Amino acid sequence: MLVAVVDRSGRGGTRKVKAAFEEVTEKYAAHGLALRLPVTAEIARMAIMGASKSTSDRHTLFVSARAVESDLLDGLIAHEMGHMLRTEAGHPSHNSEVFGALQHEVKIPRAAEGAFGQAFNHIQDVYADDLSFLVFATDGSDRAYEFFAAWVDGNTSAGGTNRWQNIGLATSNGFAIGNLLRHKLIASNDKLWDLARSFDQKSGFSLVDDLAAFYANLPSDPAPAAFVGEVKRLAQLMSRAAAT
Ligand SMILES: [Zn+2]
Known part of the structure; x- marks a missing residue:
């Protein structure tokens, strides 16, 4: 209320x-x-x-x-x-006990904290939107697509100055496209893919396909341990991009 x-x-x-x-x-x-x-x-x-x-x-x-x-x-x-x-x-993505476990189990370099924090917030956003898409964007309009397309546009023209900043932006692209993919609101030949891939290429890594698949395929109701495993996988994907 x-x-x-x-x-x-x-x-x-x-x-x-x-x-x-x-x-x-x-x-x-x-x-x-x-x-x-x-x-x-x-x-x-x-x-x-x-x-x-x-x-x-x-x-x-x-x-x-x-x-x-x-x-x-x-x-x-x-x-x-x-x-x-x-x-x-008490969904694991929004549960303080699980956050405690994450702090012990997911190791990330200090320089990555900002980008990883964003990427984790996007996991929470995916789970919030699994609910919100039930009541929003159900009228056959393309409001959700337009919203996330503007997001990718903004990110790809922002272009950060350091690697982790760029990885943060790429993660945000991966989330925007992955969320649309999860709800079957984007085609495989959509121009957003090209935008995000060329941003990656300019930055010297390749992330958007893996990240979009990651966000699109997060299990809807994981047990806490499985959820921790997903977060570890996200940290690995990002660290691998940073090392290339
Ligand atoms: Zn949110």
Whole structure:
């Protein structure tokens, strides 16, 4: 249940957020999915579109003023609610006990921490979107494709200055394409593949095919140990690219 919407941006939109939240909640309910804990929403000035934070007794949803004004507000709320549902369910990708095990078992070089952190967040995004795609992008529109295509466009023109930064961008491409692949929303000859592959080539490694397959094929409900194994595999793929 949404208990409050607070506007910290000074740009309004609380009613729009409330309406979108209720619409998404209803759509999830039709799939038998409902949050147990209360949610507080905050409209904030921030660089990213949105985020969420969960504790044992509540969730906080952060929505950027830009997202409130965009036509992707429902998609963003569906995505963040996907994270909240996964957290409440204790899914290994959103479970603090499993995070503890990961810290012991997955070794990454210090220089890779930023890129690997992003890549791990994308694993969580895949699992959030396995839920959010049930209620978003089901109307036959290409909103999800357009969203992730813009993402790949932005990444490939960003081009970082060091290897791990580029691997981070490549990982983000792998996630964007892999997520579309997982939901059968991208063809094998789509131009996004070429964009991402030529970014890899320029950077001197080859990652997008392996990473897209990795994100596309993550098992939907792994046991904790199997999940740790998947995260290790991701770290290996990235480390191998760094060594080439
Ligand atoms: Zn997310």
